[in-house]
Amino acid sequence: MATDNTEFDNLPHLKHIFRRSNTEHPEPMDTAITGNVPCWLEGSFLRNGPGLFDIGEETFKHLFDGMALLHRFYIKNGKITYQSRYLRSDVYKANMAAKRIVFSEFGTLAHPDPCKSLFRNLFSYFLPPTLEDNCNINLTALSDDIYVCTESQYLRKIDPETLETLDKVDYSKYVTVNSATAHPHRLPDGTVYNIGYTYGVTTTYTIIKISPPKEGQETLENATIICRIPAKYRLYPSYFHSFGITENFIVFLEQPLYVNVRKIALAKLTGTPLCDALEFDPECPAIFHVIRRDTGEPMSVKYVTDGFFTFHFSNTYEDDGHIIVDLSIHDNIKIIHGTSFENIRKNEYPVLNMEFRRFVLPLNITKDTPMETNLITLDNTIATAIRKENGEIYVNWDTITNKGIELPVIKYEQHNGRNYRYVYGVGKTATTLMKIDLKTKTVKEWNDTEYHYPGEPTFVAAPNSSNEDDGIVMSCVLTSRLDMPAYLLILDAQTFEEIARAVVPVPMAFALHGMFVKAK
Numbered sequence: 001m002a003t004d005n006t007e008f009d010n011l012p013h014l015k016h017i018f019r020r021s022n023t024e025h026p027e028p029m030d031t032a033i034t035g036n037v038p039c040w041l042e043g044s045f046l047r048n049g050p051g052l053f054d055i056g057e058e059t060f061k062h063l064f065d066g067m068a069l070l071h072r073f074y075i076k077n078g079k080i081t082y083q084s085r086y087l088r089s090d091v092y093k094a095n096m097a098a099k100r101i102v103f104s105e106f107g108t109l110a111h112p113d114p115c116k117s118l119f120r121n122l123f124s125y126f127l128p129p130t131l132e133d134n135c136n137i138n139l140t141a142l143s144d145d146i147y148v149c150t151e152s153q154y155l156r157k158i159d160p161e162t163l164e165t166l167d168k169v170d171y172s173k174y175v176t177v178n179s180a181t182a183h184p185h186r187l188p189d190g191t192v193y194n195i196g197y198t199y200g201v202t203t204t205y206t207i208i209k210i211s212p213p214k215e216g217q218e219t220l221e222n223a224t225i226i227c228r229i230p231a232k233y234r235l236y237p238s239y240f241h242s243f244g245i246t247e248n249f250i251v252f253l254e255q256p257l258y259v260n261v262r263k264i265a266l267a268k269l270t271g272t273p274l275c276d277a278l279e280f281d282p283e284c285p286a287i288f289h290v291i292r293r294d295t296g297e298p299m300s301v302k303y304v305t306d307g308f309f310t311f312h313f314s315n316t317y318e319d320d321g322h323i324i325v326d327l328s329i330h331d332n333i334k335i336i337h338g339t340s341f342e343n344i345r346k347n348e349y350p351v352l353n354m355e356f357r358r359f360v361l362p363l364n365i366t367k368d369t370p371m372e373t374n375l376i377t378l379d380n381t382i383a384t385a386i387r388k389e390n391g392e393i394y395v396n397w398d399t400i401t402n403k404g405i406e407l408p409v410i411k412y413e414q415h416n417g418r419n420y421r422y423v424y425g426v427g428k429t430a431t432t433l434m435k436i437d438l439k440t441k442t443v444k445e446w447n448d449t450e451y452h453y454p455g456e457p458t459f460v461a462a463p464n465s466s467n468e469d470d471g472i473v474m475s476c477v478l479t480s481r482l483d484m485p486a487y488l489l490i491l492d493a494q495t496f497e498e499i500a501r502a503v504v505p506v507p508m509a510f511a512l513h514g515m516f517v518k519a520k
Helices: 090-098 118-124 261-265 341-345
Strands: 032-035 043-052 067-076 079-086 138-142 145-149 154-158 165-170 192-198 204-210 223-230 249-254 257-259 278-280 286-292 303-305 313-318 322-330 354-362 384-387 393-396 398-401 405-409 422-427 433-437 442-446 452-454 458-461 471-479 487-492 498-503 513-518
Touching: 043 079, 043 138, 067 090, 138 154, 138 513, 192 249, 204 249, 223 249, 223 286, 249 313, 249 322, 286 354, 303 354, 313 422, 322 405, 354 384, 354 393, 354 405, 433 471, 458 513
Parallel strands: 303 393
Antiparallel strands: 032 498, 043 067, 043 513, 067 079, 138 145, 145 154, 154 165, 192 204, 204 223, 249 286, 257 278, 286 303, 313 322, 322 354, 354 398, 384 393, 405 422, 422 433, 433 442, 452 471, 458 471, 471 487, 487 498
């Protein structure tokens, strides 16, 4: 088993947050609660993220590579239990059986089995690395079931109570895609939208609509492709992690973080992991594509702006002939390359330069739309949109806050694709939770000490709530000191003050995303 005794200077004990081997705890265990858990809060708070990085004598190289570890906090009658279980994916089982890394991940390239024949090893070098079913990014609801997902063509169904691994679902059995995002959008009627890549002579961004299955149908049986958008650069498609949806439109961002297809094709020959095939060119513009949901028809106009990178849309919605697009913005990709274990061991954890920006896209563009004049007629934003001679609309943003926020979440069920006021997330120092008031452009913050690192927040509305922020915000907080255990934090969403915490009796692993499943 690989070991790591590196000490850190500016952030000592950071290795206690990003542990390379975490033990699963499948049986529920009691937590130690301080404060008062709301009596109305009942259900399962599920989290997903990489948990196991050491496989035999080999170690994954990037924070995004580890084997998926699922977490569950069960909340009822003011009490909270905790449990965790590794996803028994095909990747996990193959790695455990071989006692080595069998499948390539985002930052780690798997090598051929030395026990295979020379011919088979040689042949394998001419096949690009493939992402399988190590679904370690997010959770989503499809029909009445819970699935875990990653940026591949696979989903894994799980039992939300025991965290046991169930069915494996393959997008490509139903629609022609090679992958799909881990951030699909679910509508109130159960319809789900997602976007993926389809590789071929021309790489396309493929928009998928999944209608709810009827009795006896499989989960993705009603999946259809409603639109294909050709990549601007055939061998350099844009990387994307999420997208936006409104009541009538889908908003896709073609950003200047490109996937070098040649590098992927030659990855095994050159020893290049997938993350090194990403190339960021901030001198290239970012392009917003707007697609009608009812017909799948892209609008002919393109909205362009200065280059940037984003992982996460916060929300998109329509307002008096405009589409509002809110994003967590990075001006570089340090968050990707800076989270390798090599950099973490060197104490080179990235300092992030981030903003929370609003873009406004005017909809009613015709051949008679005037040029070189601001087309935005809303009075609550300083964002601009200018029609250029080539027909493109250049959009300049409104900075809501330059403090920076990641992992943004909203009151999703009521406000996804609709006008909203509040967004919650993690601050760029990674030691702060934030609540942004989009109307007043003010920020409330929660933090404990420099040793406490909150994860993605989750908002849960109070019963019969009338105000958008009437409810609680939950976050799993890890600490960088061995004498400070991890805990589930519960904040009053309105005041953003702590009302309870549930201390976990065992070490917890870092997780990326999660969801709250209300008790039935």
